[in-house]
Amino acid sequence: MSDTRPFLIVHMGRPPRNVSVRVGNQDDWFLSALRGLEHPIQVVRPFEDEPLPSPAQFRAAVITGSWSMVTDQEPWSERTAEWVADAVEQESPILGVCYGHQLMARALGGEVGFHPKGREIGIKTIELLPDAVHDPLLKGLPAHFQANLSHLQAVLVPPTGAQVLARSDHDENQILRYGPKAWSVQFHPEFTPAIMAACIESQAARYAEEGFDVRGLMAQLGPTPQALAVLRRFAGMRV
Secondary structure, eight states: OOOOOOEEEEOOOOOOHHHHHHHOOHHHHHHHHTTTOSSOEEEEOGGGTOOOOOGGGOSEEEEOOOSSOGGGOOHHHHHHHHHHHHHHHTTOOEEEETHHHHHHHHHTTOEEEEOTTOOEEEEEEEEEOGGGGGOTTTTTSOSEEEEEEEESEEEEEOOTTOEEEEEOSSOSOSEEEEETTEEEESSBTTOOHHHHHHHHHHTHHHHHHTTOOHHHHHHTOOOOHHHHHHHHHHHHOOO
């Protein structure tokens, strides 16, 4: 009998209005990236105090990015962290993205904080590490691929026992695996060039003050199909 439970999008807060009016919210981005998925999709918003379902009620879940900071320990975020720890213990399939990546790592015993090198923004090269060759989510992907990134905080110390599967020049912990069915990525597989452009332009003055070449960041934008493939592979895995 087929599994009719929904694929869960755990939506972790809304973007600034100057982003959302152009490209929508995080749940919109994931719904678009997962278009054609054969399973029903459910969105839950912990930041609006919506209850998170028990692991038995969903087939797999992705935790989105956010404009919040994990270290702020907002109550809705802390509740989600507790839910993550329980879901991973029960071997529910979970994928964390950006904020979700950091939240998963901290929920499972890792250390999260502001990256000592500062912000990572724009399209960057992700390098798969040797353990990724046989990983069910990553095998067959090229050793280097492009992905969109936008973060100030990062996983500084992975949880004990977690596998580090990819890095970038800026961040050593770009993909982590925590168990048989749990992964997280610092990059944004759901981002399109339009979403990345909206995010860059929303804070262009700040980025320029930090020394970034905003015009150069915009000029580099383009499709990131291998990064998207990570998300779609996860959503389509038989679990």
